Amino acid sequence: MGIIDHAKDIAELIKKYNDVELYQKIIDLRDEIFELRENNLNLKGKIKALKKEKKINEKIVFEKPYYWIKDGEKKDGPYCQKCFDDNKKLIRLQERKNGHWYCLVCKNGVIDSSCKAINRVHNGGSWMSS
Numbered sequence: 001m002g003i004i005d006h007a008k009d010i011a012e013l014i015k016k017y018n019d020v021e022l023y024q025k026i027i028d029l030r031d032e033i034f035e036l037r038e039n040n041l042n043l044k045g046k047i048k049a050l051k052k053e054k055k056i057n058e059k060i061v062f063e064k065p066y067y068w069i070k071d072g073e074k075k076d077g078p079y080c081q082k083c084f085d086d087n088k089k090l091i092r093l094q095e096r097k098n099g100h101w102y103c104l105v106c107k108n109g110v111i112d113s114s115c116k117a118i119n120r121v122h123n124g125g126s127w128m129s130s
């Protein structure tokens with residue numbers, strides 16, 4: 001039985017005594033329990049989001065002009081710098097052509113001539129020249 005059910009049971013018991021003031025106090029108490037439970041759920045959600053953010057912050061690396069997620073030997077990305085700095089969103093950049101990347105969300109374009117070499121190593125040689 002949950003705390004709300006307990007409060008309901010107590011309210012029902014008190015009703016029998018026809019004490020309006022006491023009954024109202026129990027109803028107020030029940031409402032406060034509702035509110036506390038809601039706040040608790042919100043806090044749990046915030047803690048979960050903070051843990052996720054912390055995990056990302058430990059792995060994210062800025063290599064001009066974009067971000068990468070580094071996990072040991074693994075490297076994932078690149079990710080949009082603007083989107084991450086603005087609202088902590090990891091948006092994968094799309095490659096348009098050699099060294100030209102763009103973000104589907106903020107439409108920001110990035111040019112980097114060295115990304116060709118990084119990409120070739122990262123994808124095990126799957127990069128194709130035009």
Ligand SMILES: [Zn+2]
Pocket residue numbers: 080081082083084091103104105106107108
């Ligand atoms: Zn973006």
